Amino acid sequence: MAVSTVSCTSGVKTTVAINSNSAQVTIPDKIDFTFHVKPILSDRCFKCHGPDKNAIEGGLSLHTAEGAYIALGKNKDHHAIVPGNLEKSELINRIYTSDESLLMPPPESNLVLEEHEKEILKKWIEQGAEYKTHWAFIAPEKPEVPKIKQANWGNNEIDQFVLSKLKENGLAPNKKASKEKLLRRVFFDLTGLPPSVGQIEKFVNNNSPLAYEQVIDSLLQTQDYAEHMSAEWMDIARYADTHGYQDDFERIMWPWRDWVIHAFSKNMPYDQFVTYQLAGDLLPNANAEQILATGFNRNHKITFEGGVIPEEYRVEYVEDRAVTFGTAFLGLTFECARCHDHKYDPISQKEHFELYSFFNNIDELGLTPGGAGKIPKPYMTITEKEKNGVLSFVQMQKTEMKEIPVMVMNEMEDIRPSFILNRGVYDQPTTQVYPNTPQSILPFPSEYPQNRLGLAKWLFHKDNPLTARVAVNRFWQRMFGNGLVASSFDFGNQGSLPTHPKLLDFLAIKFREEGWDTRKILKYIALSATYQQSTEVTKELQELDPENQLLARAPRLRLTAEVIRDQALKISGLLNREVGGPSVKPYQPSGIWEATTGGGGGSTATYVTSTGKDLYRKSLYTFWKRTVPPPSMMTFDAASRDLCTVKRQETNTPLQALVLLNDPQLIEASRLLAKTAMDVHIEKSDQISFIFKQATSRDPDEEELHMLDNYYSSMLEKVKNKGIGAEDYLSIGAFEVKGEYSKYKLAALALTAHSILNLDETISRG
Template identity: 40%
Template sequence: MLSFRFGHFVALLTLSAFCRNCAVSAAELDFNRDIRPILSENCFYCHGQDGNQRKADLRLDIRADALEYGALEPGDVESSLLIERIESSDADLLMPPIDSNRKLSDEQKQALKQWVAEGAKYQEHWAFTPPERSALPQVSDKQWPRNAIDYFVLHKLETEDWAPSPEAERHALIKRLYIDLIGLPPSPEAVAAFIEDASPDAYERLVDQLLESEHYGERMALPWLDAARYADSNGFQQDGDTWQWMWRDWVVRALNQDLPFDQFTIWQLAGDLLPTPSIEQQVASGFNRNHLLNGEGGAIAEEQRFNVLFDRIDTTATTFLGLTMACAQCHDHKYDPITQQDYYSLLDAFNRVPETGTPQRYSSRIRLGNPVIEVPTEENKAKIAEFNQRISEAEETAKPLVDAAYLGWKSGIEADGQPADAADLPPAAQEILKKPAGERSEAEQEELEKLLKKHFDEKVRESLVSSIAAFAVPDQLRSQLASYTADNIPRPMVMSDDKPRQSHLLERGEYLNPGLPVTFDTPKFLPPLAPEAPRNRLGFAQWLVSPEQPLTARVQVNRMWQHFFGNGLVKTSEDFGVQSEYPLHKDLLDWLAVEFRDSGWSMKRLNRLIVTSATYRQSSKMTERHREHDIENRLLARASRFRMPSLLLRDWALAAAGILNQKVAGPPVYPYQPDAVWEALAITKERDFTYPASSGANLYRRSLYTFWRRTVIPANMFDASNRQACRVRLAITSTPLHALTTLNDPTWIEAARLLAERVTESGTQPSEYLGSAFRRVLCRTPSAWELELLQQALSKQLAIYEADPTAAQELLSIGSTECRSTAPSEELAAFTAVCLGIFNLDEALTRE
């Protein structure tokens, strides 16, 4: 017989399989955990807050309405219409209706009956109530916890009759930390030093070292780029380039500096509205300018402006509130208590940007939507100074010639004001010229000189350029300077409130169908904006990080947890609304949220707390019980094991090969891509869409700096977001198709060759070479069995290439870096093939 506890958890639908063997419990049902998911999934669509969709004028999301209607009779199961309808044998009366494609399980029906019997109690949705820091729970094993996180995790494990896993081996721990905190492999020397360091604080010192690395910000910026839909182009067919990489670099700097998250939020949403905002604060506001821009000929500017506005609301709400607000654009939300009025009242704060909805052309490749801010780099400043110096020198050289030409031209002016070469003199000049020179007043003579000089500079001088070459030099240099500044000085798009507009609720979300006027306000179901707060984006941003606001801190710590464990404590990291997953570790989530907020919003501090916990330090090895009952590791009885994202896999290979360019920040680069990868974009001759492949060290920059074209994302970033919309949930994928990249992409093949060259310098025997390559990629020494397999693979590959030397030469010719090895090509090709195999081992592709 199924236990009652099992029935409770089945109602949650989204919890992991471990719940199917939970211990029997007679605890009272919890509405948020056990009942709301059933009602939300099966009932609220027709009996929720959306009045346009509501059937029979019945609301089940509000207890008073359900009681008044007779749907619920607390304590009386038989008299409750809700129970009658879900048990009905009449297809016309059965709920949910057959044509809804929803069906309650027997366990869900039983849960609803028990809930009614227990009084049909409602609760406010857990995520919309302020988080509270509960006391640390009691645990039996007093030795295992290392910090507060472990008390919550261990208490849950002990309650469910589980035990934590042993601590991971030292080599696995250092590899895990390097992946999670900086995204680069440790050197074999760093691994050896950590393994040999027996001091009690060795692990904590390693954590602190990585948190202070300049590469920490690069690693932690990756999920923010996906959330902000960051790209280096606008999207759509014309897909003009932008300078939004200035915002990307700001994110890296802010994370490295541990800018408190409340300021990190305010700068991104309203940095431009701060008193005397700095350049950095204005650049930070580019978070909401990373959107698509449609510059196609048929695009209607105002329609596109509203598309941008809608995207801006969706991105901001998902990123900071963990809410999906998009459906409230057209009608009241069908599940969450978000009304259309709420949606457009919030939109009003973003409806003041002086933007047209379409991009403006700045150069042959740059298309930007105003407003922008000019942020010359040091290189730009030096180049501009060089141009100005050359212009000044050229003007000095040309000045005598210009003066002589002017005097010669002026002398040709006749007294009647009709000179042969200046018949279009301004009327005012002609009137003065009609007077003999001796009869003109001093003021008239000065005015004439000014008019003639102006006319000469604007109308005459240009026609003399072809005949006097020195004339042309300053103008040519000025033209070159204008072209340089248009194409090279970064102008990131930023926010501004310079164009206040009257916002309206749009009927059915149609921009041509404005309804009632609205003014800025925050959603009514959440704590109100402080009376003294500014009624604009700045006020909204400050409200987001106010102590009363229940969502922001929870949403952010959940995404941090997701970074380190693959899943958030709430798996639906993009949705904390009533259809979200109820968090199994809710007390831990709330404790972390309060800790994060009350400890100064330090992201590094919270990261350190997580990675120094015993929970994080567990082995990721799975037992049969893990596999059968907690495959997703929701109980946290082990560390999580998941595929590394493609951006990190590329960086890992380049770093292991010793070729990674570790320069931080700067314009995007263009590493290896398939031939003619952008060719499909070149439908007109307006601009050249030839892929401008980088060379030298720029080929080996971190993946973070790869040029991101929205319409054709980098081909070797196989699991990455296309950055066309906000994405906050990790896309962890594992498909054999990925091997087409990691086995065939020039990046990996060249890295394998360079790794082979690198390790052949580290020993005298093949076993030493293979062991060194293995350590650089996997951060551990191969076992005797593994080394034997590697040697067998090397022997097979050597036989293949000795039989086909041309194939060896072809393999070694892949990539731009010249071969440095003096080893025979067949031997180097064989080592290259084995190194490529090491890069493709499951352990090399996986964060364990």
């Protein structure tokens, strides 16, 4: 089997035969440390020869040039790497030796170097063994935009970067998607809802060159956009309506969620959006909105279990805040440096606890006395006064409570000392540390206050190499399914390399220089020809680039758990568009909460399904119990909300098909779709076409319509012959269909609609 590696920095390649299996491996002419060598060293060597100074074997560190070139042994008479000299480089001897006692990596590590990887290391040393700082820790510089011409293709700089990479690899961009598919795509990406049939027809018939841009502008101004952006932020902020742990009592944090929606609705600049959440309480003359925003830091789990050691859990809360900061804003795995120096990234245990100390100075308890109903301090109380003032966006009218307590941040006057914890254990403090940031990223400026506000300033310092990159990478992930760095949660040595590093830097600098404007950068991406490509894929392209890293086509993505449900509500006419307020409880299998409750009672002991319009609110507002998250959403890979999540898993399981076939919400939506189709069309084929277009944003072709017509006929036969109980099927769900309808025809058409809602095309973005 042929294996190839393609240089990210050079189009010049040489092909060599490796061993007797005659596999052809493409080795770049010029070896680049960042893209070719470091991934090998990080995967195979850093565990014993990496940044963790307490785990270095044989005195050899391979993560820096100084450590790699150092003289080794008692007599300091040999070297692992001698630039330009293979014979004197012991690393080469060790990776090629047949003596298992000397072989590296050692056999017991279960790590193996492939032959082409050995050749890369060999060629690298021959070429001088040049080391480079990890790409993500170098501040981005505005790259020169490639000047590549392609007839009738390319709308902005994004396309020039993408086209340059395609040309390097002998590929061309795909054709533009049809107007129907493009509209469906941008609607889902920006609002989480499909376009209506009327909106599709209006767009298809609008031949103005500005039509698409006008659609984007209108979508970015909608409340749907603000809510859709907020849904993703709930994962990042690990939002839930309960505290987690054992009895998992209810908490009130929905006013903070209302603030997030409000912030996206007014297009709050990203730097302000993040600063409010990290340190709003520390801003000069902080108002209630800024303080409420700091609830971001308090969304972590909190225990109410009797018998726990309070300090142990208090330390866990601080750890969660620090790790969330690292994941959400820096794309780094700070948790790996809690017990020892990071094995792969230049983050020491000392630096971990220096970051920890920024979040260690609020007056909180590891165990709140009083049990269910008690609010862990510190918290603020929202009253009618605040509601009628700066917090007018908080939807208090949807609750009977006159005062709403919400957990927030509030610094203690006497600073709590922080220590390096031996092996990360709460009761083993060692050396005292003070607020600081990792030197490898950006030294903490001495003029900044040593608190969370200073940390926020550091985060948005012009020389911080990560903040803007991590943010725009998530925006790209939203629009393309994967970020330019696929591991959006890890920009470190073990993370993915950027597929288009110069494009990533271009976008990061653009985002920063244009005022951290989220709407503007999303519009810029959506306007690119790269985004507007068709999803069609040739056999050749599937073989050359199966993961679509080169972006020669648009990705075909399944809708998220929330959007699958919201789409069904929208197209059936059931969707309740109310914004904000307390969480609601839509359909869920009975008995799940009771089976897992710890016996503590309270509002989370039994699931009480909402009634009326609350049943049909957007999934953003679904009550989230940490120990038993909404099962249908979890089946479709929703985050558990236990920890900060910036990228969800993507799975395909039989359970997903079972949810689509049996979820009462989808069955109920199918019934309403069928009713509406019967109201507006007389002919059966027109009714089926109406439902199909509502669900897929296009008309069915002749073959599809014929198949669905046959399916309808078979379902009609079944319900008439009692193979399916029409009345039972039509009674699923709370919404009643009123009017004179043949129960047999309604049931048959509802079953047909249900099948359409199960189509892969229906639950895909395009």
